[in-house]
Amino acid sequence: xxxxxxxxxxxxxxxxxxxxxxxxxxxxxxxxxxxxxxxxxxxxxxxxxxxxxxxxxxxxxxxxxxxxxxxxxxxxxxxxxxxxxxxxxxxxxxxxxxxxxxxxxxxxxxxxxxxxxxxxxxxxxxxxxxxxxxxxxxxxxxxxxxxxxxxxxxxxxxxxxxxxxxxxxxxxxxxxxxxxxxxxx
Amino acid sequence: xxxxxxxxxxxxxxxxxxxxxxxxxxxxxxxxxxxxxxxxxxxxxxxxxxxxxxxxxxxxxxxxxxxxxxxxxxxxxxxxxxxxxxxxxxxxxxxxxxxxxxxxxxxxxxxxxxxxxxxxxxxxxxxxxxxxxxxxxxxxxxxxxxxxxxxxxxxxxxxxxxxxxxxxxxxxxxxxxxxxxxxxxxxxxxxxxxxxxxxxxxxxxxxxxxxxxxxxxxxxxxxxxxxxxxxxxxxxxxxxxxxxxxxxxxxxxxxxxxxxxxxxxxxxxxxxxxxxxxxxxxxxxxxxxxxxxxxxxxxxxxxxxxxxxxxxxxxxxxxxxxxxxxxxxxxxxxxxxxxxxxxxxxxxxxxxxxxxxxxxxxxxxxxxxxxxxxxxxxxxxxxxxxxxxxxxxxxxxxxxxxxxxxxxxxxxxxxxxxxxxxxxxxxxxxxxxxxxxxxxxxxxxxxxxxxxxxxxxxxxxxxxxxxxxxxxxxxxxxxxxxxxxxxxxxxxxxxxxxxxxxxxxxxxxxxxxxxxxxxxxxxxxxxxxxxxxxxxxxxxxxxxxxxxxxxxxxxxxxxxxxxxxxxxxxxxxxxxxxxxxxxxxxxxxxxxx
Amino acid sequence: xxxxxxxxxxxxxxxxxxxxxxxxxxxxxxxxxxxxxxxxxxxxxxxxxxxxxxxxxxxxxxxxxxxxxxxxxxxxxxxxxxxxxxxxxxxxxxxxxxxxxxxxxxxxxxxxxxxxxxxxxxxxxxxxxxxxxxxxxxxxxxx
Numbered sequence: 001x002x003x004x005x006x007x008x009x010x011x012x013x014x015x016x017x018x019x020x021x022x023x024x025x026x027x028x029x030x031x032x033x034x035x036x037x038x039x040x041x042x043x044x045x046x047x048x049x050x051x052x053x054x055x056x057x058x059x060x061x062x063x064x065x066x067x068x069x070x071x072x073x074x075x076x077x078x079x080x081x082x083x084x085x086x087x088x089x090x091x092x093x094x095x096x097x098x099x100x101x102x103x104x105x106x107x108x109x110x111x112x113x114x115x116x117x118x119x120x121x122x123x124x125x126x127x128x129x130x131x132x133x134x135x136x137x138x139x140x141x142x143x144x145x146x147x148x149x150x151x152x153x154x155x156x157x158x159x160x161x162x163x164x165x166x167x168x169x170x171x172x173x174x175x176x177x178x179x180x181x182x183x184x185x
Numbered sequence: 186x187x188x189x190x191x192x193x194x195x196x197x198x199x200x201x202x203x204x205x206x207x208x209x210x211x212x213x214x215x216x217x218x219x220x221x222x223x224x225x226x227x228x229x230x231x232x233x234x235x236x237x238x239x240x241x242x243x244x245x246x247x248x249x250x251x252x253x254x255x256x257x258x259x260x261x262x263x264x265x266x267x268x269x270x271x272x273x274x275x276x277x278x279x280x281x282x283x284x285x286x287x288x289x290x291x292x293x294x295x296x297x298x299x300x301x302x303x304x305x306x307x308x309x310x311x312x313x314x315x316x317x318x319x320x321x322x323x324x325x326x327x328x329x330x331x332x333x334x335x336x337x338x339x340x341x342x343x344x345x346x347x348x349x350x351x352x353x354x355x356x357x358x359x360x361x362x363x364x365x366x367x368x369x370x371x372x373x374x375x376x377x378x379x380x381x382x383x384x385x386x387x388x389x390x391x392x393x394x395x396x397x398x399x400x401x402x403x404x405x406x407x408x409x410x411x412x413x414x415x416x417x418x419x420x421x422x423x424x425x426x427x428x429x430x431x432x433x434x435x436x437x438x439x440x441x442x443x444x445x446x447x448x449x450x451x452x453x454x455x456x457x458x459x460x461x462x463x464x465x466x467x468x469x470x471x472x473x474x475x476x477x478x479x480x481x482x483x484x485x486x487x488x489x490x491x492x493x494x495x496x497x498x499x500x501x502x503x504x505x506x507x508x509x510x511x512x513x514x515x516x517x518x519x520x521x522x523x524x525x526x527x528x529x530x531x532x533x534x535x536x537x538x539x540x541x542x543x544x545x546x547x548x549x550x551x552x553x554x555x556x557x558x559x560x561x562x563x564x565x566x567x568x569x570x571x572x573x574x575x576x577x578x579x580x581x582x583x584x585x586x587x588x589x590x591x592x593x594x595x596x597x598x599x600x601x602x603x604x605x606x607x608x609x610x611x612x613x614x615x616x617x618x619x620x621x622x623x624x625x626x627x628x629x630x631x632x633x634x635x636x637x638x639x640x641x642x643x644x645x646x647x648x649x650x651x652x653x654x655x656x657x658x659x660x661x662x663x664x665x666x667x668x669x670x671x672x673x674x675x676x677x678x679x680x681x682x683x684x685x686x687x688x689x690x691x692x693x694x695x696x697x698x699x700x701x702x703x704x705x706x707x708x709x710x711x712x713x714x715x716x717x718x719x720x721x722x723x724x725x726x727x728x729x730x731x732x733x734x735x736x737x738x739x740x741x742x743x744x745x746x747x748x749x750x751x752x753x754x755x756x757x758x759x760x761x762x763x764x765x766x767x768x769x770x771x772x773x774x775x776x777x778x
Numbered sequence: 779x780x781x782x783x784x785x786x787x788x789x790x791x792x793x794x795x796x797x798x799x800x801x802x803x804x805x806x807x808x809x810x811x812x813x814x815x816x817x818x819x820x821x822x823x824x825x826x827x828x829x830x831x832x833x834x835x836x837x838x839x840x841x842x843x844x845x846x847x848x849x850x851x852x853x854x855x856x857x858x859x860x861x862x863x864x865x866x867x868x869x870x871x872x873x874x875x876x877x878x879x880x881x882x883x884x885x886x887x888x889x890x891x892x893x894x895x896x897x898x899x900x901x902x903x904x905x906x907x908x909x910x911x912x913x914x915x916x917x918x919x920x921x
Contacts, residue, residue: 074910116902125906132916159630166920175918178877557865562789564888597888656869
């Protein structure tokens, strides 16, 4: 028998972090997803131990401030795409600089430097990833998804999908369906 | 319900007819007897009457004799008197035999007899007196007088008898008449009825006879036809009467075996003399099953004719139980040698064709695929050379490099198109009901870069859903649109209009040979450079190009692929063009309504 | 980043390693000259697994498809990110390998610069999948 699971990564991560922090008796305050403020001083040795402990779950401490900022940018973009915060139609650049209190060109340069890709590309990647999730999990039509993600037309979404992944949305759906079929057999 | 067959009906009709005639005979006989009886009675009455009249006459004679004697006393007169007396006795005796039946008449006769006796007593008295006294005395006068009275009484008696006899006769006749009265009418009508029945029966027999005659004729024709059919279809028939285990073979069955008709006793053993030894055992098994099950499913076997030729026969039999007294197995054997041979030939050819096709497509694929590898390396190495050492190469060298690049690019295009052409060959594709509009959209996406760079405007009608191999039709659209983009007029934005309509096959000349009744007509009309209409057919041929390689890049395969795709879908593709005005490519795809 | 390539063509292996050398990405490329050699390496438990595995389809002895099937059937290997690296680009091949579990399909480019561009795109996209916690089941990329 095959079971298909659906994960809420945010909850999973938060739960794991919570448990680990409690295990190390750290006093803390969660300021954002992936950002924790420690309320007491801890030694670097303790931090190292904490790091190696959470690495078992595929989580690690980001030490570099640049990396932290990139992670913040990614989180904002993720929220923006997933939580439809872009209902207020503003440009990503404006939205990001407002949220993170930095000018956009700084953020953009930083992002490219660390990830070898642009913020714009990352936004598109996130949108297309979300489209994939919706196509697979929620059985929404491309028209509905285009509307949900504020695309000007289905054609635009379809074209962007093709440009990003190299395949059409319908081919994607077909492949996923066939994979599932061969798994079930 | 009891079913009355025509023949039973006939039997009934004849039985009834016979019975009625017998009855009528009986009745008639009885009546004639009755009639003759009544005639006898009339005769008897007549004789009685004559006898009575004779008697009166004789009495008168006696009286005349008696009177004569009384007057003359001449004994000469006594002679007739005596004779009369004798005659009257005889008369009485005869009357007595005549009147036997009726009681009243007998009493009358007795009265008459007594009266006659009394009369003669008076005669005798008066005669005696007369002989004693020769004169007429008072006594004689008295006696005469008395005699007269007696005479009138006799007369009265006779008239009573006659009357009674008449009455009796009359009654008898009336009775007879009554008895006979309705009988003739009755008999007559029954006779008429019987005649009618017989007539009907006759008509029926006649009709049946006609039908029988016709059926016989038909049967004869049918038999001839069957014989003809057997000869033409190379088949023979046989019959097996199961009860007495006898066989009958048709003439052509003998011919199938390569022998003269009816040249041997029709039975199973004689058949087996001709059966190919390899098939004999199987056939025996089938036959024994046939004898057991009284049925023979299709069985195929070989026979060897006396001239040595081997033939393939197919036999089949069915038990016929209706309309025959006994069960019969009716069989057919067909010579299937030709079928067998042609089937083998077709199979061989098919295999050969399949092999050829597979070889061809394998060759195509491998050639195209394997050719790409070295070419790709040439191109990659050239690109390495250009980027790494480009500056150190002389101008001429750079020119050569650019030539190598464009040649290898062209070769790549050729190979890719050839590869696509060979893939389009594959016939075993899934035909799926597809929204053609969607395929057109995909095609436009695919070409979006060049559509944007040329500023092309593409409009289209709503296209139907069709049973197609989706990626082939998409390829078709891509090729057609990219052709229109490629052969557009310089400096003028390409305008492509895609129109659709349903057409009846018989209204369009290009598709008149199609077996389908309806076609979708989809036209791609552009405002490009067009071409002379005389080339309209050539452009769909492989490697056929209308323009120099340097003017327009093209391999001459694109439209050949289009043609192949359309033909894979049982369609037709045609072109219409005018130089400097534009080109219209029209595809016709059949559909069922 | 650890990268592996199985390709029977020496020139292609050469282009591949050279391209990675010229890319800015820090990478360690190991190459295998056929499917047998590759599978032999992967099946040794002590060997490090690559972050990204490139498979040529047409290889002697053991084809890329066969390697792909073996990898997907192996519980230790089935989560490897697999990129098909082939001369062919027929729709059937592409869809077939995706259905069998490949994540990326690359048609070998005929230009070295293009090859670099493609490989860099693959690596960065793969990197995004690793670092941004994206669902790898939906990772399909055709170049």
